[in-house]
Amino acid sequence: MAHNQKPQGHRSSEDARADAAARLKGSSAAAAPLTPAEDRRWATLSHFGALIGCVPALAVYLVYRDRGPFTAQESKEALNFTLPLTVVMLACYILALVPGVGWAFGIVAVLLWIYMTLSGLVAGIQCNKGRPYRYPLNLRLIH
Numbered sequence: 001m002a003h004n005q006k007p008q009g010h011r012s013s014e015d016a017r018a019d020a021a022a023r024l025k026g027s028s029a030a031a032a033p034l035t036p037a038e039d040r041r042w043a044t045l046s047h048f049g050a051l052i053g054c055v056p057a058l059a060v061y062l063v064y065r066d067r068g069p070f071t072a073q074e075s076k077e078a079l080n081f082t083l084p085l086t087v088v089m090l091a092c093y094i095l096a097l098v099p100g101v102g103w104a105f106g107i108v109a110v111l112l113w114i115y116m117t118l119s120g121l122v123a124g125i126q127c128n129k130g131r132p133y134r135y136p137l138n139l140r141l142i143h
Contacts, residue, residue, distance in 0.1 A: 031067055039068035044127040046075035050120025053089070054082035061142075074127050078120070080142050081135045085116045 034042065042064050049056020057078035065072040092109035096102040123133040 034064065034068035034071060036070075039070045040128065040130055042068065042071040043074035044124045046071070046078040047120045047124035047127055047133065050078065050082050050116045050123075053086040053116075054079060057082050070127075070130075070132075073132060074123075076142055077132075077134065077138070077140075078123065080140045081119065081123075081138045082116060083141065084139050085112055089113060089116075 042060050046057045046060040049060070057075050060071065061075035061079050065075065089109045089112045092105040092112065096106035096109060098105070119135060123135065126133040
C-alpha cells in the first residue's frame with residue numbers, strides 16, 4: 001500500500017469535515033417572501049399595534065416591507081396614522097403635568113388613544129379579511 005493511500009473504510013477527520021461542509025447550506029442574504037397568509041397576518045398586526053402607538057407599525061414596516069406587498073402597503077398606512085398621533089399623545093401627557101390646565105391635556109391624550117385604538121382595530125379587521133384599509137384622517141408622511 002502506498003504511503004498516501006488510506007486503508008479502505010478508514011476516513012480522516014479532515015475528509016469527514018469536508019463532506020459535512022459540502023452537505024451544509026448557509027442561509028441566503030435575502031429573506032424569503034411572505035406567503036399570502038403571512039402577508040395578511042403581518043399587515044393586520046401592524047394595524048392592531050395602534051393599541052400601543054406607532055412602534056409595532058414601525059417594526060413591521062422596517063422588517064417586512066420588502067417581503068410582502070400587502071404588508072408594505074398596510075404597515076406604511078398604519079405608521080402614517082399612528083406616528084403623528086403618538087407624538088401628539090406624548091406631548092399631551094407631558095403637558096398634563098402643568099398645574100391648572102394639565103387635566104385638559106390628560107383628557108385629550110386619553111381621547112386620542114381611544115380614537116387611535118378603535119381605528120386600528122377597524123383597520124386590522126379589514127386587513128384580516130384581505131381588504132386594504134385607508135384611514136379617513138391620515139397625514140401620509142411616509143411615501
